[in-house]
Amino acid sequence: MSSRDDDSCSCEMEKEIHATFLEMMYHLLPSPYEPQEINHITLAYFIISGLDILNSLHSVPKDAVINWVLSFQAHPGTKVDLNNGQFYGFHGSKTSQFPPNENGVLIHNNSHLASTYCAIAILKIVGYELSNLDSELIVTSMRSLQQPDGSFMPIHTGGETDLRFVYCAAAICFMLDNWNGMDKEKAKDYIFHCQSYDGGFGLVPGAESHGGATYCAIASLRLMGFIEDNILSSCASSSLIDVPLLLDWILQRQGADGGFQGRPNKASDTCYAFWIGAVLRILGVCNFVDNKALRGFLLSCQNKYGGFSKYPGEEFPDLYHSYYGYTAFSLLEESGFKSLCSQLGITASAAMGH
Numbered sequence: 001m002s003s004r005d006d007d008s009c010s011c012e013m014e015k016e017i018h019a020t021f022l023e024m025m026y027h028l029l030p031s032p033y034e035p036q037e038i039n040h041i042t043l044a045y046f047i048i049s050g051l052d053i054l055n056s057l058h059s060v061p062k063d064a065v066i067n068w069v070l071s072f073q074a075h076p077g078t079k080v081d082l083n084n085g086q087f088y089g090f091h092g093s094k095t096s097q098f099p100p101n102e103n104g105v106l107i108h109n110n111s112h113l114a115s116t117y118c119a120i121a122i123l124k125i126v127g128y129e130l131s132n133l134d135s136e137l138i139v140t141s142m143r144s145l146q147q148p149d150g151s152f153m154p155i156h157t158g159g160e161t162d163l164r165f166v167y168c169a170a171a172i173c174f175m176l177d178n179w180n181g182m183d184k185e186k187a188k189d190y191i192f193h194c195q196s197y198d199g200g201f202g203l204v205p206g207a208e209s210h211g212g213a214t215y216c217a218i219a220s221l222r223l224m225g226f227i228e229d230n231i232l233s234s235c236a237s238s239s240l241i242d243v244p245l246l247l248d249w250i251l252q253r254q255g256a257d258g259g260f261q262g263r264p265n266k267a268s269d270t271c272y273a274f275w276i277g278a279v280l281r282i283l284g285v286c287n288f289v290d291n292k293a294l295r296g297f298l299l300s301c302q303n304k305y306g307g308f309s310k311y312p313g314e315e316f317p318d319l320y321h322s323y324y325g326y327t328a329f330s331l332l333e334e335s336g337f338k339s340l341c342s343q344l345g346i347t348a349s350a351a352m353g354h
């Protein structure tokens with residue numbers, strides 16, 4: 001690690017410092033992350049996938065990671081009725097996980113779509129053979145989470161239904177190569193109804209356009225095979241979503257400071273360099289933004305001890321914005337960064353199974 005004597009932001013991408021930062025997080029999460037224990041597996045996803053993007057995964061014992069992730073899987077027990085409405089995926093943390101009863105039946109099942117996406121992504125990144133998972137159990141039980149309007153709830157006990165969980169469901173089906181978990185046509189219709197009058201997508205039909213929701217919409221359509229890369233060059237999808245209107249909205253998300261904002265009149269924020277940038281990549285219009293200015297904005301959010309903060313000049317980085325900072329630099333084709341599968345949010349090599 002190189003030393004610095006001043007507090008000014010670095011003007012270079014300090015890849016080695018970021019790898020050290022993530023390795024430290026791998027060994028011990030600092031106490032401010034305690035309230036996020038319920039999302040432990042998501043924090044692990046940011047660390048493991050971040051190290052993969054930085055081409056530094058060699059420092060992680062892969063078997064230990066695999067065993068740890070598999071310990072979060074929900075096992076239904078001996079007498080499972082797959083039509084009982086429960087979802088048998090992965091828990092987000094140990095505190096949400098309860099042991100099966102004396103008959104081996106799982107009574108308290110808190111497996112969650114987002115945790116399941118993160119768990120399967122980690123397993124894929126570290127090279128676990130996903131055919132060892134009972135994918136039929138995961139996807140068949142997942143199907144009961146899909147609502148009549150095509151959206152998904154994240155957990156069988158309820159919760160908000162919106163585009164985030166349509167995305168998680170699509171990513172899970174894609175990674176397991178098993179689409180029995182969802183009615184794709186219904187999901188497509190739901191996404192279609194989430195496009196707003198201004199061209200972006202809201203989390204639910206009628207909601208304000210938002211960068212994260214727009215990513216979930218476009219990445220889901222890409223994973224489900226309804227759109228291809230560079231859809232501008234093909235007319236096939238024109239009846240599905242309004243692409244010119246989407247372009248109009250998304251190309252206005254770069255601020256004067258070079259960063260991307262999630263919505264009009266909001267400050268630029270590190271994570272939207274991915275949410276917006278990945279949509280631009282899928283649409284094939286990366287050339288229409290100022291990449292140099294975006295890079296400059298991201299570097300102003302880089303912490304001198306590694307990691308990225310949400311806004312420029314903040315004292316501490318956080319794992320969420322650090323991870324999306326790394327994905328953004330990958331989209332910018334930064335030297336030494338592995339290339340990204342935009343629609344899955346992990347490296348292309350992990351997405352292809354290495």
Ligand SMILES: [Zn+2]
Pocket residue numbers: 269270271272310321
């Ligand atoms: Zn953010």
